[in-house]
Amino acid sequence: MENSPLFKSGHTACAGCGQAIAARLVIEAAGANTIVANNTGCLEVFSTKYPETAWGVPWIHSLFENSAAVASGIEAALKYLGKKDAVNVIAQGGDGSSADIGLQALSGMLERGHDILYVCYDNEAYMNTGVQRSGLTPFDTNTTTSPIGSLSSGNVRPKKPMPEICAAHGIPYVATASAGFPQDLIRKVKKAIAIKGPKYIQVHVPCPLGWRHESNKMLSVAKAAVETGLYPLFEYEYGALAARRQITPKPVEEYLKLQGRFKHLLNNPEETKKVQDIADNNIKKYNLKLETQAPGA
Amino acid sequence: MKEFLEGSHAIAEVIKSCQPGVVSAYPITPQTHIVEDLAQMVSNGELKSQFVNVESEHSAASVVLGGSAAGVRVYTATSSQGLFYMQEVLFNIAGMRLPVVMTCANRAVSAPINIWNDQQDSISLRDSGWFQLYAENNQEAVDFHLIAYRLGEDKRVMLPVMVCMDGFILTHGMETVDIPEQEKVNKFLPAYKPLYKLDPENPISLGLLADPDYYMETRFVIQETMREAIGYLSGISKEFSDVFGRDYKDMLVEEYRLKDADKVIVAMGSVCGTIKEVVDEQRAKGKKVGLLRIISYRPFPYARIYEALKNIPKVAVLDKAVSLGAYAPVAADVKSLFFGKKKSPKVISSFVGGLGGRDITTETIHEVFRRLNAKEANFDFVDLKPELLKEEYGE
Ligand SMILES: Cc1ncc(C[n+]2csc(CCOP(=O)(O)OP(=O)(O)O)c2C)c(N)n1
Ligand SMILES: [Mg+2]
Numbered sequence: 001m002e003n004s005p006l007f008k009s010g011h012t013a014c015a016g017c018g019q020a021i022a023a024r025l026v027i028e029a030a031g032a033n034t035i036v037a038n039n040t041g042c043l044e045v046f047s048t049k050y051p052e053t054a055w056g057v058p059w060i061h062s063l064f065e066n067s068a069a070v071a072s073g074i075e076a077a078l079k080y081l082g083k084k085d086a087v088n089v090i091a092q093g094g095d096g097s098s099a100d101i102g103l104q105a106l107s108g109m110l111e112r113g114h115d116i117l118y119v120c121y122d123n124e125a126y127m128n129t130g131v132q133r134s135g136l137t138p139f140d141t142n143t144t145t146s147p148i149g150s151l152s153s154g155n156v157r158p159k160k161p162m163p164e165i166c167a168a169h170g171i172p173y174v175a176t177a178s179a180g181f182p183q184d185l186i187r188k189v190k191k192a193i194a195i196k197g198p199k200y201i202q203v204h205v206p207c208p209l210g211w212r213h214e215s216n217k218m219l220s221v222a223k224a225a226v227e228t229g230l231y232p233l234f235e236y237e238y239g240a241l242a243a244r245r246q247i248t249p250k251p252v253e254e255y256l257k258l259q260g261r262f263k264h265l266l267n268n269p270e271e272t273k274k275v276q277d278i279a280d281n282n283i284k285k286y287n288l289k290l291e292t293q294a295p296g297a
Numbered sequence: 298m299k300e301f302l303e304g305s306h307a308i309a310e311v312i313k314s315c316q317p318g319v320v321s322a323y324p325i326t327p328q329t330h331i332v333e334d335l336a337q338m339v340s341n342g343e344l345k346s347q348f349v350n351v352e353s354e355h356s357a358a359s360v361v362l363g364g365s366a367a368g369v370r371v372y373t374a375t376s377s378q379g380l381f382y383m384q385e386v387l388f389n390i391a392g393m394r395l396p397v398v399m400t401c402a403n404r405a406v407s408a409p410i411n412i413w414n415d416q417q418d419s420i421s422l423r424d425s426g427w428f429q430l431y432a433e434n435n436q437e438a439v440d441f442h443l444i445a446y447r448l449g450e451d452k453r454v455m456l457p458v459m460v461c462m463d464g465f466i467l468t469h470g471m472e473t474v475d476i477p478e479q480e481k482v483n484k485f486l487p488a489y490k491p492l493y494k495l496d497p498e499n500p501i502s503l504g505l506l507a508d509p510d511y512y513m514e515t516r517f518v519i520q521e522t523m524r525e526a527i528g529y530l531s532g533i534s535k536e537f538s539d540v541f542g543r544d545y546k547d548m549l550v551e552e553y554r555l556k557d558a559d560k561v562i563v564a565m566g567s568v569c570g571t572i573k574e575v576v577d578e579q580r581a582k583g584k585k586v587g588l589l590r591i592i593s594y595r596p597f598p599y600a601r602i603y604e605a606l607k608n609i610p611k612v613a614v615l616d617k618a619v620s621l622g623a624y625a626p627v628a629a630d631v632k633s634l635f636f637g638k639k640k641s642p643k644v645i646s647s648f649v650g651g652l653g654g655r656d657i658t659t660e661t662i663h664e665v666f667r668r669l670n671a672k673e674a675n676f677d678f679v680d681l682k683p684e685l686l687k688e689e690y691g692e
Pocket of ligand 2: 095
């Protein structure tokens with residue numbers, strides 16, 4: 001890949017980091033006239049170690065949980081200066097900073113109607129601090145704070161429904177995306193940027209270290225999550241489901257078997273069935289199944 | 298223009314004249330009237346700010362951080378739990394060298410919950426890298442906000458400033474205040490021109506990760522700036538008095554009838570009005586007493602206080618805050634500055650009073666002077682109620 005002027009190479013992300021690729025796609029889709037506020041987390045740490053920065057756009061990191069509020073202040077200042085129409089504002093952070101500790105600030109930003117795109121890079125755990133579970137860690141995931149043991153098969157709860165929580169604010173646009181589907185991600189970012197008001201995009205970004213898969217398998221792991229129905233790709237507009245990517249569902253084992261964090265499920269049909277139920281539920285809820293033509297019709 | 302009005306309203310008036318581009322706050326007693334007034338001014342079109350109604354103080358501080366980083370003048374106000382909820386953002390604002398100005402309407406902290414005045418909230422944030430200026434009355438509270446913007450936005454400084462005013466006593470007190478005219482404000486406080494800002498024309502990164510090779514120096518330079526700012530304050534104060542005719546001298550301390558005094562109280566904020574009353578009364582009776590009022594608590598003017606107190610035999614520090622398990626905060630600072638010095642008071646006693654809004658009366662001040670004797674007091678409180686301290690548990 002050629003070097004991007006907006007997110008330059010040379011940063012210290014792990015090989016195969018889904019978040020690094022997604023962050024670059026997001027800023028390239030948004031363009032140079034963009035100001036970014038970033039939460040604490042892997043992305044901030046690997047892209048801006050003083051005295052270097054990967055960012056070719058104005059970029060600010062304040063704290064772990066406040067990028068939505070910092071971005072609100074930036075947007076307000078741009079409005080005051082009469083420059084808001086010329087400049088995009090993006091707030092971004094990991095799943096932990098967005099869905100847990102920063103949820104209040106994010107909700108405030110959505111509710112107040114700021115013209116900001118919020119991007120949540122969902123690697124499904126607190127990676128920067130060593131793979132602890134977050135509110136977006138999937139059911140039965142083995143993490144350092146939801147370890148498997150004789151009494152546990154990992155994280156006890158399914159993912160917090162963040163897209164729905166955001167959509168319930170009645171904002172113009174909510175979408176899920178995946179590092180495994182770059183064109184789809186770019187399209188969604190461009191679409192979001194063109195809409196005035198608060199927007200939320202949650203991007204599934206594999207983490208080879210935390211998910212324990214080979215670093216050259218990033219794309220196939222990301223794709224498998226979508227193709228099994230475990231990470232449905234959809235769009236909400238003004239609170240109503242507007243579009244989804246349809247699939248020919250694969251069994252969840254196709255996804256689970258690629259990653260060390262789910263290894264304990266492989267010879268456990270009972271637990272695997274519970275994960276399959278989550279996928280089936282998504283497939284039904286979002287109507288993900290591609291209609292096959294009825295024979296003879 | 299002289300007006301008889303509530304302290305909070307006076308603050309809103311002066312903030313209006315400073316024309317911040319972004320105002321953000323979250324309600325907490327006794328700060329509320331200030332931000333309600335500002336909201337109304339924005340609503341009436343008198344103030345052309347973006348007023349961001351946030352869901353918490355953490356976000357209020359984060360919004361003004363973002364606004365300031367984007368290059369505009371900003372304002373927030375809070376109190377007590379709200380200030381504590383802002384804490385990590387406040388350290389962050391200072392570390393990023395953003396000249397945010399805030400009002401702290403000083404109030405006690407929980408538990409037990411108490412909405413009345415003491416200074417525990419702001420004093421607990423003394424290490425945050427914010428300037429702290431303590432007002433005695435509403436005229437000062439108003440004027441100090443103008444000085445705060447000039448100081449914080451000074452290219453040699455670039456740090457946030459907190460103006461501390463005692464909750465209820467000042468915020469809700471009615472006083473005659475000279476509200477600075479816009480023309481004069483414009484003369485004293487030019488439009489804010491940031492040194493750097495978030496701007497697509499010239500993209501920079503702010504808030505980077507600094508490893509052990511770089512972190513220490515960021516702290517050292519703030520420390521140096523704070524020390525140098527002790528000198529800048531008198532220059533700014535001189536310009537202030539040239540424009541507005543009110544002279545706050547070096548803005549560090551006020552010496553009140555210190556000459557030849559043998560007993561002096563050191564204090565901050567509105568309680569100094571009461572102390573002055575008692576000093577006048579005692580002086581009329583020939584007693585040699587005085588007051589040293591600290592205006593700038595951070596930076597702490599060590600040399601200035603040394604000069605003021607070095608020949609005073611007995612000094613009492615009256616703190617409206619505690620450092621539980623240690624000497625009271627202002628007392629500890631005053632005591633430490635005399636360590637190893639040639640000249641020093643014989644006695645520096647520490648008294649804690651006025652916590653959670655307990656009234657500090659002229660009688661309290663008389664009591665402090667009485668207890669300021671040859672025996673140094675280190676953990677004394679004034680106005681305690683012994684009947685509330687009886688042990689009630691046990692067999
Ligand atoms: C208030 C606060 N609590 C905790 C931390 C420690 N911390 C820093 S990054 C991080 C994990 C980030 O997880 P996530 O938001 O999912 O981003 P990721 O690193 O996984 O991309 C944590 C817990 C902090 N910096 N601040
Ligand atoms: Mg994460």
